[in-house]
Amino acid sequence: MRVTKALLPTLRDVPAEAEIISHQLLVKAGFIRKSAAGIYSYLPLALRVLKKIETIVREEMDRSEAQELLLPIIQPAELWAESGRWDVYGDEMFRLKDRHDRDFCLGPTHEEIITDVVRGEVKSYKQLPLNLYQIQNKYRDERRPRFGLMRGREFIMKDAYSFDRDFAGLDVSYQTMYDAYSRIFGRMGLNFRAVEADSGAIGGDDTHEFMVLAENGEATIAYCEKCSYASNVEITECITPEREISESKELEKVSTPDKKTIEEVAEFLKVSGDNTIKTLVFKADEKIIVVVIRGDRSLNEIKLKRVLKTDILEKAEEEEIKELFNCEPGYISPIGLKDITIYADNELKYMNDGVCGANEEGYHYLHADVNRDFGKVEFYDLREVNEGDSCPKCGGNLVFAKGIEVGQVFKLGTKYSEKLNAKYLDENGKEQIMVMGCYGIGVSRTMAACVEQNYDEKGIIWPKNIAPYQVVVVPVQVNDEVQFQEAEKLYSALLSEGFEAVLDDRKERIGVKFNDADLIGYPLRITVGKKIAEGIVEFKARNNSESEDLNINEVISKVKEFYLNE
RNA sequence: CGGGGCGUAGCGCAGUUUGGUAGCGCACAUGGUUUGGGACCAUGGGGUCGGGGGUUCGAAUCCCUCCGCCCCGACCA
Numbered sequence: 001m002r003v004t005k006a007l008l009p010t011l012r013d014v015p016a017e018a019e020i021i022s023h024q025l026l027v028k029a030g031f032i033r034k035s036a037a038g039i040y041s042y043l044p045l046a047l048r049v050l051k052k053i054e055t056i057v058r059e060e061m062d063r064s065e066a067q068e069l070l071l072p073i074i075q076p077a078e079l080w081a082e083s084g085r086w087d088v089y090g091d092e093m094f095r096l097k098d099r100h101d102r103d104f105c106l107g108p109t110h111e112e113i114i115t116d117v118v119r120g121e122v123k124s125y126k127q128l129p130l131n132l133y134q135i136q137n138k139y140r141d142e143r144r145p146r147f148g149l150m151r152g153r154e155f156i157m158k159d160a161y162s163f164d165r166d167f168a169g170l171d172v173s174y175q176t177m178y179d180a181y182s183r184i185f186g187r188m189g190l191n192f193r194a195v196e197a198d199s200g201a202i203g204g205d206d207t208h209e210f211m212v213l214a215e216n217g218e219a220t221i222a223y224c225e226k227c228s229y230a231s232n233v234e235i236t237e238c239i240t241p242e243r244e245i246s247e248s249k250e251l252e253k254v255s256t257p258d259k260k261t262i263e264e265v266a267e268f269l270k271v272s273g274d275n276t277i278k279t280l281v282f283k284a285d286e287k288i289i290v291v292v293i294r295g296d297r298s299l300n301e302i303k304l305k306r307v308l309k310t311d312i313l314e315k316a317e318e319e320e321i322k323e324l325f326n327c328e329p330g331y332i333s334p335i336g337l338k339d340i341t342i343y344a345d346n347e348l349k350y351m352n353d354g355v356c357g358a359n360e361e362g363y364h365y366l367h368a369d370v371n372r373d374f375g376k377v378e379f380y381d382l383r384e385v386n387e388g389d390s391c392p393k394c395g396g397n398l399v400f401a402k403g404i405e406v407g408q409v410f411k412l413g414t415k416y417s418e419k420l421n422a423k424y425l426d427e428n429g430k431e432q433i434m435v436m437g438c439y440g441i442g443v444s445r446t447m448a449a450c451v452e453q454n455y456d457e458k459g460i461i462w463p464k465n466i467a468p469y470q471v472v473v474v475p476v477q478v479n480d481e482v483q484f485q486e487a488e489k490l491y492s493a494l495l496s497e498g499f500e501a502v503l504d505d506r507k508e509r510i511g512v513k514f515n516d517a518d519l520i521g522y523p524l525r526i527t528v529g530k531k532i533a534e535g536i537v538e539f540k541a542r543n544n545s546e547s548e549d550l551n552i553n554e555v556i557s558k559v560k561e562f563y564l565n566e
Numbered sequence: 567c568g569g570g571g572c573g574u575a576g577c578g579c580a581g582u583u584u585g586g587u588a589g590c591g592c593a594c595a596u597g598g599u600u601u602g603g604g605a606c607c608a609u610g611g612g613g614u615c616g617g618g619g620g621u622u623c624g625a626a627u628c629c630c631u632c633c634g635c636c637c638c639g640a641c642c643a
Contacts, residue, residue, distance in 0.1 A: 527602080
């Protein structure tokens, strides 16, 4: 591509709205332009990167014997009613009507459609297993789109769905995809980790997220320094070692005027935070529940949701708390609650000298013994993990890192096949329900994640396998016949060798061209300047601050070496 | 959805408090001088000041209303 013929709209300033580095650089370097909140045009440079990402994805999916198809974006409401998700999905779904007033949506995901296709075509165990995938736009009317391509309302996703005869088959399909994903992100040159995760509203049991490690990541992952354990902190199991406890003392009510928060109470009573008990009140599916946890810990709501097996969990209103306890929220107590199950964090099993509310304004109890005083208590792992906690696998030290989720693999089981009646006949002619898995990769997000991980103060540094072009040829002095002709010749030679080359033939000063090249992030730059008189050009890799002089005849082999040496 | 902020040329911003009919830098066009890391000089094009309504002789500026965008939070296959 000649720059004079291309749309490469680099900017000197960045729009004020771009907050994170990938958004800033992708806009500044001329890759994307916004059309509405969370909705972007992919300009030619971005499209080239996306296609490379897609190519790697396709190669690895095909190698895993998955088959590509293309499902509709516009989907009928009836299918979503069948799975029950038409009502569940809520405002996040883009909904529309056709001229006959029939309901449709823009697909936020494709479980329903694919299951519909498969149930219509697959009738026998001989047709299984099956893994089908597509690369296509998804639509989710996010409450808050943000961070450019990171959380858009329209985005590109590769989604795959596996159909197996049974759970053993699913395990195989799942592992195949897990391995494929590891190869995919590895080939893209990304520093990533697969972590155990929560399956959220999509349901299912086992699930791993593939996280690109980057400062701006929305997710926090905990990984072990000693073993291979890694998980999203949303689900990281907290280990509570057994311990001896001393003899319990008598419960004692003490005055704590105007001390409502744990910090205030602990300071006032001169006890440490690990001897306090926090009482929280939630509504789960409209039912009031009470949770207790050590005062210096945080509750992990996802763990609580899993224990309660509910999707909807909200904090109780202040009024509801007052009604239930007949007391101000700062002093409510788990002691004296009748007929209400108290969900306690495991740590409280060993708490027999705790401070907790006395259910009376201005008073707390001392020496509370959870097992003795708390009525109906059930213990679960409910607290949030902290950096430095013990690894649940090997006891090693857990450390935290920020990650961007670029892929997730799920074992769905029969959640959708059951609702949508996706069945087959086994060898005995007996009807069986298909067992499903689903596997997503955020293609457009992966491009942004890649920038988050590969940049410097000059611009983007694309990994060689997904760079929009492989090499840029820069004549220093376009008016100089020799320089320009030699640059042209080199450019043509690179093209005929099959390289994706750019010729910066603009009548710009060299500084402008260099800055654009660095900003856009071509992995290689070849500068044709004065020394061309002696047949010398300058060869520079974007990720290396040193350049080297080369005889022009050596350039092709040097470029080959750079790209084939892996 | 709650809290905060913003909307003036393609981008970054000033002008709004105190109403008088729009300006700066970059980018863009033309000419000239330059030429190895975002040059300089000269000339020029480009704006219904987010939309609508109102107050006023007169509104970017004051009032009402709607819309859009960003940040924090809640939420997030």
